[in-house]
Amino acid sequence: MGLIQREIEKAGIPTVSVSIQRRFTEEVRPPRAVFLDWPMGHPLGEPFKVDIQMAVIKSAFKALETIKEPGTIIDLPFRWKMVEDLKEII
Amino acid sequence: MMGRFKNILLAKLFTRFPKLIGRAFAKVSPVNVVGIPWAPFQKPLNESIIAIVTTAGVHLKDQPLFDMKDPDGDPSFRELPSATPSHDYKITHDYYDHADADRDLNIVFPVGRLMEMERAGVIKAAAKVNYGFMGHITGRHVDTLIKKSAPEVAARLKKENADAVLLTPG
Numbered sequence A: 001m002g003l004i005q006r007e008i009e010k011a012g013i014p015t016v017s018v019s020i021q022r023r024f025t026e027e028v029r030p031p032r033a034v035f036l037d038w039p040m041g042h043p044l045g046e047p048f049k050v051d052i053q054m055a056v057i058k059s060a061f062k063a064l065e066t067i068k069e070p071g072t073i074i075d076l077p078f079r080w081k082m083v084e085d086l087k088e089i090i
Numbered sequence B: 001m002m003g004r005f006k007n008i009l010l011a012k013l014f015t016r017f018p019k020l021i022g023r024a025f026a027k028v029s030p031v032n033v034v035g036i037p038w039a040p041f042q043k044p045l046n047e048s049i050i051a052i053v054t055t056a057g058v059h060l061k062d063q064p065l066f067d068m069k070d071p072d073g074d075p076s077f078r079e080l081p082s083a084t085p086s087h088d089y090k091i092t093h094d095y096y097d098h099a100d101a102d103r104d105l106n107i108v109f110p111v112g113r114l115m116e117m118e119r120a121g122v123i124k125a126a127a128k129v130n131y132g133f134m135g136h137i138t139g140r141h142v143d144t145l146i147k148k149s150a151p152e153v154a155a156r157l158k159k160e161n162a163d164a165v166l167l168t169p170g
Helices: A002-010 A022-028 A050-066 B002-016 B019-025 B099-103 B111-120 B141-159
Strands: A015-019 A032-035 A072-075 B049-054 B058-060 B077-081 B089-091 B129-133 B164-168
Touching: A002 A015, A002 A022, A002 B049, A002 B141, A002 B164, A015 A022, A015 A050, A022 A032, A022 A072, A032 A050, A050 A072, A050 B111, A050 B164, B049 B111, B049 B141, B058 B077, B077 B141, B089 B099, B129 B141
Parallel strands: A015 A032, A015 B164, A032 A072, B049 B129, B049 B164
Antiparallel strands: B058 B089, B077 B129
C-alpha cells in the first residue's frame, strides 16, 4: 500500500493511509499515515459500526491537514473494539 | 489449488493470532526506498475531491479476478466507481480473512462513508472513480507496481482532479 501511496504523492496529490501493520509502514516510508493496532482485514473497524468507521476516516483527514513532517505516522488511541476510546471524536 | 487453500488458512490464523504475522514475514526482504515524496495539502477539506485507493482486493463482479496463483501477487488494478452499489463488488484476496469485509465493504473500502461525508459537506465530493489493487505484492512484481501500475493510477487520479487520496489496506 505504501509503495502505491508514494507514487501518487510523487504525481503531486497529497495522500494519507490507514495502516494496521506498523512495521511495513515504517519500512516503506509513506508521506502520511495513521496507525491502528487492529486485525488484518479491519482497517476501518467492524462491519456496520458506522461511527467507528467515520472516526477512523476523520482521524485520517485530520492527519492529512496537520502533518507537516514527511513520513509521520500518527498512532491513533483507539483500541480494538473499545468504543469508549472514540468518545471525543464521535 | 493446495497453495490457495494454505494461503486462505494462514490468513484466518493471522487474523485470529496477529502475533504470528511478524514471525511469518520476518524473512521477507525489506523494500529499499529513497526519501519521502511530499505534496502539501493546501485546499480546505470541504473543497476537496477525495479518492480511495484500496489494496484489499476489491473489484466489480464483472471485472477479472485478481490472480491468486502467482506467488508474487497480482500488480494490476481495477476501477472502482463510487456510484456502484456494494452488492456489485466482491473481494479476491487469499492473504487476509475478508469474511467481515464481505459483509460490509466499508471496513476495507469506505466508499459509503465517503459519500455520506459528501452529503454532509465535510468533503466537496467523493471521486467518481476509485482504484483497487491486491496487496501482497512481492518479488518481481514490486517493480511492475512501482514502475507501471502505481504511476498509471496516479496519472489517472491527477487527470480526474482528485485533491487528496485515502489509502486503505486489506
